[in-house]
Amino acid sequence: KAPSTTASEAINKIDFKEAVIRHLHCTLGTDENKANNHAWWKATCAAIQENVLEGLRKTQKTHYLNDTRAVHYFSAEFLMGRLLSNNMHNLGLFDTAQEALKELGVELTDIMEEEPDMALGNGGLGRLAACFIDSLATMELPAIGYGIHYEHGLFRQEIKSGAQIERPDSWRDYGNPWEICRPESIQEVSLYGYVETKYGENGRIQKEWHPGVTVKGVPWDIPVVGYEGKTVNVLRLWQSEASDYFNWDVFNAGGYVDAQRENVHAETISKVLYPNDETEAGKELRLVQQYFFCSCSLKDIIRRYKRAHGDDWSRFVEQVVIQLNDTHPAIAIPELMRILVDRAELDWDKAWNICTQVFAYTNHTLLPEALEKWPARMIEKILPRHLEIIYEINHRFMALVDKKWPGDNEKKAKLSIIEEGNEKMVRMGNLSVIGSFAVNGVAEIHSHLVKQNLFPEFEALWPGKITNVTNGITPRRWLKACNPALSALIDKKIGNDWPLDLNKLEGLSKHAENKTFQKQFMQVKHANKQRLAKEIKHSLDIDVDVNAIFDVQIKRLHEYKRQHLNLLHIMALYRRILENPDYDMHPRVFIFGAKAAPGYRLAKDIIYAINMVGNKINNDPRVKNKIKVVFMPNYRVSLAEKMIPASDVSEQISTAGKEASGTGNMKLALNGALTIGTLDGANIEIAEEVGDDNIFIFGLTVDEVDALKNDGYNPLDYYYRDAEIKAILDWLETDYFTPGQPGALVSIKQSLLDEGDAYMVLADFRAYSDAQIKVDEAYRDKTRWAKMAIINTAKMGKFTSDRSIQDYVDKIWKLRACEVK
Numbered sequence: 040k041a042p043s044t045t046a047s048e049a050i051n052k053i054d055f056k057e058a059v060i061r062h063l064h065c066t067l068g069t070d071e072n073k074a075n076n077h078a079w080w081k082a083t084c085a086a087i088q089e090n091v092l093e094g095l096r097k098t099q100k101t102h103y104l105n106d107t108r109a110v111h112y113f114s115a116e117f118l119m120g121r122l123l124s125n126n127m128h129n130l131g132l133f134d135t136a137q138e139a140l141k142e143l144g145v146e147l148t149d150i151m152e153e154e155p156d157m158a159l160g161n162g163g164l165g166r167l168a169a170c171f172i173d174s175l176a177t178m179e180l181p182a183i184g185y186g187i188h189y190e191h192g193l194f195r196q197e198i199k200s201g202a203q204i205e206r207p208d209s210w211r212d213y214g215n216p217w218e219i220c221r222p223e224s225i226q227e228v229s230l231y232g233y234v235e236t237k238y239g240e241n242g243r244i245q246k247e248w249h250p251g252v253t254v255k256g257v258p259w260d261i262p263v264v265g266y267e268g269k270t271v272n273v274l275r276l277w278q279s280e281a282s283d284y285f286n287w288d289v290f291n292a293g294g295y296v297d298a299q300r301e302n303v304h305a306e307t308i309s310k311v312l313y314p315n316d317e318t319e320a321g322k323e324l325r326l327v328q329q330y331f332f333c334s335c336s337l338k339d340i341i342r343r344y345k346r347a348h349g350d351d352w353s354r355f356v357e358q359v360v361i362q363l364n365d366t367h368p369a370i371a372i373p374e375l376m377r378i379l380v381d382r383a384e385l386d387w388d389k390a391w392n393i394c395t396q397v398f399a400y401t402n403h404t405l406l407p408e409a410l411e412k413w414p415a416r417m418i419e420k421i422l423p424r425h426l427e428i429i430y431e432i433n434h435r436f437m438a439l440v441d442k443k444w445p446g447d448n449e450k451k452a453k454l455s456i457i458e459e460g461n462e463k464m465v466r467m468g469n470l471s472v473i474g475s476f477a478v479n480g481v482a483e484i485h486s487h488l489v490k491q492n493l494f495p496e497f498e499a500l501w502p503g504k505i506t507n508v509t510n511g512i513t514p515r516r517w518l519k520a521c522n523p524a525l526s527a528l529i530d531k532k533i534g535n536d537w538p539l540d541l542n543k544l545e546g547l548s549k550h551a552e553n554k555t556f557q558k559q560f561m562q563v564k565h566a567n568k569q570r571l572a573k574e575i576k577h578s579l580d581i582d583v584d585v586n587a588i589f590d591v592q593i594k595r596l597h598e599y600k601r602q603h604l605n606l607l608h609i610m611a612l613y614r615r616i617l618e619n620p621d622y623d624m625h626p627r628v629f630i631f632g633a634k635a636a637p638g639y640r641l642a643k644d645i646i647y648a649i650n651m652v653g654n655k656i657n658n659d660p661r662v663k664n665k666i667k668v669v670f671m672p673n674y675r676v677s678l679a680e681k682m683i684p685a686s687d688v689s690e691q692i693s694t695a696g697k698e699a700s701g702t703g704n705m706k707l708a709l710n711g712a713l714t715i716g717t718l719d720g721a722n723i724e725i726a727e728e729v730g731d732d733n734i735f736i737f738g739l740t741v742d743e744v745d746a747l748k749n750d751g752y753n754p755l756d757y758y759y760r761d762a763e764i765k766a767i768l769d770w771l772e773t774d775y776f777t778p779g780q781p782g783a784l785v786s787i788k789q790s791l792l793d794e795g796d797a798y799m800v801l802a803d804f805r806a807y808s809d810a811q812i813k814v815d816e817a818y819r820d821k822t823r824w825a826k827m828a829i830i831n832t833a834k835m836g837k838f839t840s841d842r843s844i845q846d847y848v849d850k851i852w853k854l855r856a857c858e859v860k
């Protein structure tokens with residue numbers, strides 16, 4: 040019998056055991072007999088971190104010596120999840136660590152559960168940033184992520200009597216083993232105060248900002264390990280602290296500073312992540328957060344540049360490109376102008392030239408309520424000099440517009456950074472387009488709509504500036520690490536280089552009809568479903584049938600994502616069963632995971648409705664277990680990693696034109712789930728890849744949605760014409776699902792009937808229901824389903840974030856890889 044490990048692995052295993060024990064003793068002050076899972080986890084992280092830091096040191100030295108151009112990814116959110124499993128896989132140490140720990144009597148997968156998620160993001164945008172920095176390191180591209188070191192990430196969700204409760208998330212409570220504090224790189228950031236105009240000797244007008252307060256930005260570095268571990272980049276997150284000195288001059292000059300000082304306590308700035316996605320609340324602290332991390336990051340970039348190039352700004356644009364992850368960091372544009380004009384004393388034109396060659400902007404949404412706008416008065420109060428700069432940028436830009444379209448005030452009103460009205464507002468989208476050299480959407484259709492509907496005047500002014508880079512996901516985390524059984528099967532079939540070259544998965548296509556492979560593929564799925572079923576039993580005490588279809592909708596809760604369309608369909612099935620006990624359907628488990636923004640009433644009502652309807656159905660013997668409804672609390676990255684490998688059906692059912700891209704759709708398809716979805720976002724490109732026979736597309740297209748809206752969409756037409764729709768909506772008004780509380784679910788009906796059904800749930804209901812019947816038929820044909828599932832995995836090559844990053848490099852960043860030896 041062949042030995043299970045090679046000689047070198049055996050040595051590594053011994054080294055690794057030694058390192059873990061050493062850390063138990065010397066880092067944690069405990070020992071093998073006393074250590075609990077948490078201590079074992081920490082010691083294992085520390086042992087891995089030794090290897091990480093070695094790579095980090097080499098990478099930083101190499102980048103410094105080669106004076107590399109780098110991309111700086113500015114993002115208010117990085118949804119990193121857990122790092123242990125990822126870092127072990129990327130270093131190629133997973134198996135070694137697993138065996139080493141086993142010999143110490145410790146189960147690696149158990150201790151991995153000790154790690155809290157780094158949930159420093161809301162959803163898609165934050166997770167995209169995390170996938171991108173994984174790809175950047177993997178592709179050996181010099182890159183740094185810049186963000187905020189939130190003390191509390193996205194809230195922890197509990198479900199009490201069916202309703203969402205928010206609890207604080209404390210991801211660092213017992214110390215984070217990955218982060219490194221860098222006090223030597225602290226930055227100072229100013230806020231509030233006033234601007235003084237001075238006249239220099241040469242007649243040059245000088246502006247001096249006398250800030251009201253100064254705060255400290257303390258950087259924490261999280262190493263980002265590329266696959267195969269050669270390049271280790273960093274994610275640098277800024278934590279706010281009270282400054283060592285307070286500007287007493289200004290303080291004494293006027294009592295108003297005192298008042299402003301109360302507004303923002305230094306430590307408050309990085310205290311908590313705002314849990315709203317896609318709805319701008321216009322909160323002052325949020326703007327302060329944005330400015331805080333942008334200012335720290337720019338100063339950090341400039342410090343590093345000056346170390347190599349001194350005061351010579353001429354090479355800045357060769358060395359630095361900054362990607363703005365949506366408009367959240369757009370304030371970096373006037374901040375860089377301020378630094379260049381007021382501090383470095385460059386001419387305006389020279390400074391503007393630099394800015395507009397450094398920044399690039401990614402748009403992630405078309406929803407009007409998500410487009411950031413700040414009251415000019417608020418910016419004036421917090422950043423008085425920046426408001427002046429924004430006006431100056433706009434003034435010069437308006438002159439340019441006038442040259443192109445002389446006297447066209449309508450064009451000017453559309454293009455202006457300033458929205459005139461009752462209250463003057465600063466449009467951060469317009470500022471971002473004007474201050475960037477490239478703008479991109481995140482899927483073909485989305486980029487098309489950005490050009491056609493959101494920024495048509497900019498598209499006319501600067502054709503070619505708006506481009507597309509379709510999103511992607513890292514196959515290391517979203518297949519290799521989260522689905523080890525499927526990864527092993529794929530390795531066996533086509534070799535193990537697919538994590539670096541995902542198009543290799545195409546090689547699975549030719550086995551899609553092979554009975555043995557189909558069986559193996561579906562056995563893996565089955566085992567993953569068993570594991571999830573256990574988790575469901577454990578956390579919710581619900582029994583689910585592993586032979587049922589696992590139908591999964593996991594994403595933030597939003598009307599446009601239409602979890603309520605899914606719910607209405609579940610109610611329809613339930614009703615059909617009650618009316619006809621022999622109603623023919625394959626058993627199905629509908630599984631949801633979703634957090635609602637704490638202030639989003641209807642979203643919370645939908646969560647409540649899913650739980651109440653689910654509770655009724657799950658306990659109704661007449662259903663004979665044909666339907667189960669499971670709402671998994673506290674959806675997050677680490678839970679996604681358990682749910683996605685166990686999914687049969689992927690629900691991607693947003694109103695066409697509303698979901699910019701989606702990335703969960705890619706993760707699920709990669710793991711062999713079949714999509715039921717609308718022609719929206721990246722679903723369209725997924726359909727192109729897998730072919731129409733291997734996806735269930737339904738519903739109105741973007742053009743049809745527009746046409747129906749223009750014709751005057753009336754949801755009541757559907758209510759009165761479709762008896763099933765009427766019955767379901769009326770059901771919501773009774774106390775059938777909420778005994779003793781009639782009307783508890785009525786807000787959903789109201790939003791659909793009285794408030795106009797803005798997301799056309801009723802218009803798409805019948806098409807959705809019909810598509811679900813096709814899903815049911817397909818699943819019953821085991822061979823057909825297996826083939827379809829395999830083809831989905833095989834055709835996901837396009838959606839690796841490595842491809843997205845290569846597109847950014849080619850179209851926008853013009854970066855070169857730098858090999859780290």
Ligand code: 26Y
Pocket residue numbers: 161162163164165167315316317318319320403404409410411481510698699700701702720
């Ligand atoms: C302005 C503030 C309230 C705000 C905060 C967070 C606005 C938006 C967001 C987050 C947006 C977001 O996550 N968008 C998603 O980005 C993904 C990555 O591009 C897309 O796949 C997804 O369709 C889009 O909804």
